[in-house]
Amino acid sequence: MIGEDPIQFDRHYEGPIICVKGLRNSFGTQVVHEGLDLEVRRGEIIGVVGGSGTGKSVLMRSIIGLQTPDEGDVKVFGQSLLGRSDAQTIEVRKRWGVLFQGGALFSTLTVAENVMVPIREFYPNMDRDFRREVAKYKVCLSGLPPDAAPKYPSELSGGMRKRAGIARALALDPDLLFLDEPTAGLDPIGAAGFDNLTRELQQTLGLTVFLITHDLDTLHAICDRVAVLADRQVIAVGTIEELLALDHPWIQQYFNGPRGRMASSGKQLA
Amino acid sequence: MTIAADFSEETSEDGAITLRFSGDLSIAAIGDLPERLRDSCGEAQWLDLSEVGYMDTVGAWLIYRTASNWNAEIQGGDDEANRLIHAIGNVAPASDVRPDPPNPIIRILTDVGEATTIAFTTLTGLVGFFGAIMLAAFRLMLHPGRIRWNAVIQRFDVVGVRALGIIGLMSFLIGLVIAQQGAVQLRQFGAEVFTVNLVGRLTMRELGVLMTAIMVAGRSGSAFAAQIGTMKLTEEIDAMRTIGVSPVEALVLPRFIAAVLMMPLLGFFASVVAIIGGGLLSWVELDIPPATFFSRIREVVPLTDVYVGLVKAPVFGAIIAVTGCYQGMQVKGNAEDVGKRTTAAVVQAIFLVIVLDAFFAVFFTWIGWN
Ligand SMILES: Nc1ncnc2c1ncn2[C@@H]1O[C@H](COP(=O)(O)OP(=O)(O)O)[C@@H](O)[C@H]1O
Ligand SMILES: [Mg+2]
Numbered sequence: 001m002i003g004e005d006p007i008q009f010d011r012h013y014e015g016p017i018i019c020v021k022g023l024r025n026s027f028g029t030q031v032v033h034e035g036l037d038l039e040v041r042r043g044e045i046i047g048v049v050g051g052s053g054t055g056k057s058v059l060m061r062s063i064i065g066l067q068t069p070d071e072g073d074v075k076v077f078g079q080s081l082l083g084r085s086d087a088q089t090i091e092v093r094k095r096w097g098v099l100f101q102g103g104a105l106f107s108t109l110t111v112a113e114n115v116m117v118p119i120r121e122f123y124p125n126m127d128r129d130f131r132r133e134v135a136k137y138k139v140c141l142s143g144l145p146p147d148a149a150p151k152y153p154s155e156l157s158g159g160m161r162k163r164a165g166i167a168r169a170l171a172l173d174p175d176l177l178f179l180d181e182p183t184a185g186l187d188p189i190g191a192a193g194f195d196n197l198t199r200e201l202q203q204t205l206g207l208t209v210f211l212i213t214h215d216l217d218t219l220h221a222i223c224d225r226v227a228v229l230a231d232r233q234v235i236a237v238g239t240i241e242e243l244l245a246l247d248h249p250w251i252q253q254y255f256n257g258p259r260g261r262m263a264s265s266g267k268q269l270a
Numbered sequence: 271m272t273i274a275a276d277f278s279e280e281t282s283e284d285g286a287i288t289l290r291f292s293g294d295l296s297i298a299a300i301g302d303l304p305e306r307l308r309d310s311c312g313e314a315q316w317l318d319l320s321e322v323g324y325m326d327t328v329g330a331w332l333i334y335r336t337a338s339n340w341n342a343e344i345q346g347g348d349d350e351a352n353r354l355i356h357a358i359g360n361v362a363p364a365s366d367v368r369p370d371p372p373n374p375i376i377r378i379l380t381d382v383g384e385a386t387t388i389a390f391t392t393l394t395g396l397v398g399f400f401g402a403i404m405l406a407a408f409r410l411m412l413h414p415g416r417i418r419w420n421a422v423i424q425r426f427d428v429v430g431v432r433a434l435g436i437i438g439l440m441s442f443l444i445g446l447v448i449a450q451q452g453a454v455q456l457r458q459f460g461a462e463v464f465t466v467n468l469v470g471r472l473t474m475r476e477l478g479v480l481m482t483a484i485m486v487a488g489r490s491g492s493a494f495a496a497q498i499g500t501m502k503l504t505e506e507i508d509a510m511r512t513i514g515v516s517p518v519e520a521l522v523l524p525r526f527i528a529a530v531l532m533m534p535l536l537g538f539f540a541s542v543v544a545i546i547g548g549g550l551l552s553w554v555e556l557d558i559p560p561a562t563f564f565s566r567i568r569e570v571v572p573l574t575d576v577y578v579g580l581v582k583a584p585v586f587g588a589i590i591a592v593t594g595c596y597q598g599m600q601v602k603g604n605a606e607d608v609g610k611r612t613t614a615a616v617v618q619a620i621f622l623v624i625v626l627d628a629f630f631a632v633f634f635t636w637i638g639w640n
Pocket of ligand 1: 027032050051052053054055056057058059
């Protein structure tokens with residue numbers, strides 16, 4: 001039986017951070033996922049790839065509870081979240097941060113105020129000055145220049161907006177970070193900078209990162225494992241070498257196409 | 271489970287103060303520690319972390335900031351804690367969370383100045399925008415094939431047909447109220463029959479069109495501003511321009527044509543429904559049968575009253591469309607601006623409509639239509 005009390009978050013939980021089993025999602029007659037399984041281990045950066053419209057964003061939305069699946073089970077930090085109310089899952093929801101595909105910064109608040117929103121929401125009693133301090137160093141932790149904190153999102157470039165989104169996602173010191181196509185639309189230098197930031201944050205803060213991406217360079221540079229979404233399922237999970245050993249036409253085309261070869265040779269040179 | 275963060279002070283023989291932290295130094299456990307730390311003795315030489323459980327960047331920031339403010343040394347932290355504090359120390363702290371607020375006197379002066387310039391730029395902007403619409407209309411007349419009839423017809427539906435219900439209801443009630451209030455006053459000197467004049471002339475000449483204009487400004491003027499404003503935000507308007515589609519031709523002109531053509535129809539409809547409302551009340555309250563009522567209406571309402579309404583209505587429609595579309599095109603930045611511009615569109619449209627209505631009243635009296 002599912003009780004009414006909030007389920008507790010266990011910091012010392014060592015099992016898979018995310019565990020999705022038999023997931024099915026559909027919109028009307030269009031089935032997006034059918035029997036999808038996925039496990040994400042503690043402390044890894046898992047890259048999620050797949051053609052456009054294969055349901056990567058929908059998978060992320062099902063895990064963080066924005067989309068109720070038709071069937072299947074979703075466990076995060078070992079806790080099953082489906083069918084539970086917001087009040088019950090609050091302790092678990094505090095432990096993840098999300099960067100949405102479009103950034104989704106609140107346009108009427110400054111960058112620092114954007115970071116303060118989740119803190120105020122979840123820890124309303126925190127001292128106001130201290131909350132400001134926390135927001136300010138989070139902004140800088142995300143690699144933004146100090147003078148970006150009092151700026152409004154519309155005054156920032158695309159890359160800086162992504163970093164501001166990261167700052168907000170990190171506001172509560174999460175253990176798990178969801179990034180939806182963070183480097184899409186960034187210039188190569190900006191994208192590489194963002195990759196480094198993700199890696200650094202992951203190592204300093206001990207994060208687990210669920211990273212949806214189309215960027216082959218990102219996959220090669222920072223992902224520990226890659227999950228491939230196709231035919232409504234995760235058809236394979238593993239390191240890029242392991243995936244290349246598989247004989248799936250889509251995977252071969254993806255990693256061995258001209259861009260895939262370029263990205264992997266770039267990695268060997270580096 | 272988290273253990274609330276706490277600290278204790280120890281003073282050694284040589285007078286050095288050590289703050290010994292305990293519990294979890296994390297966002298969930300930190301509670302009022304920052305305040306208590308600020309109110310404490312101050313100026314400790316040592317910050318001892320050996321009894322601290324779990325630490326995250328919030329705790330690390332607190333320790334780092336306290337240590338650098340007091341010039342204190344950190345001791346007893348585990349590797350994890352030291353790594354975090356080191357990482358925090360590497361980022362330069364940001365200046366502020368908001369842009370600096372200006373001096374209040376200067377702010378008031380700037381606000382007044384800005385409001386004045388905005389009033390003038392809006393007025394010239396509206397006139398200029400009206401000119402742009404006229405130019406576009408003229409260009410289209412030379413190439414009638416380019417007129418987007420589909421868009422125009424769709425606007426007819428949205429601005430005109432779908433407004434019939436609410437405008438009809440509003441006018442019916444207004445007709446009722448005018449007749450009822452008029453009858454109460456006129457009865458005092460036995461002149462109830464003149465209720466017919468009151469209802470007929472007032473609604474045909476003034477209220478029918480005016481109330482319709484206010485309703486259309488609220489319904490369609492706001493919609494124009496919000497639709498075009500949102501398209502501006504999502505760069506759809508810029509995309510149109512680069513493809514070579516003129517936004518004025520594609521978006522503004524259909525709305526302008528629809529408002530100008532629908533307003534007289536709606537205004538006339540509103541007047542007629544208001545007269546029906548007044549007739550109903552006269553029948554029930556004053557025992558004037560409908561046949562008599564309507565033949566009296568034909569006698570007392572001169573045809574010029576109908577003309578007055580029909581001349582004013584398209585002008586009001588033009589004002590509503592121009593302010594709505596103009597404010598929509600001015601949107602920049604964020605979603606809040608769409609809201610502001612929508613409000614401005616409605617307020618300015620209603621204001622200009624009423625000002626112009628006063629001018630029309632003087633003008634029509636002057637040419638003898640009274
Ligand atoms: N709210 C929705 N309503 C209907 N269909 C949707 C909705 N969200 C996503 N879809 C469909 O689900 C599929 C997967 O979408 P998405 O997860 O956004 O793809 P991507 O892998 O590119 O992120 C798409 O075909 C999309 O049309
Ligand atoms: Mg997506």
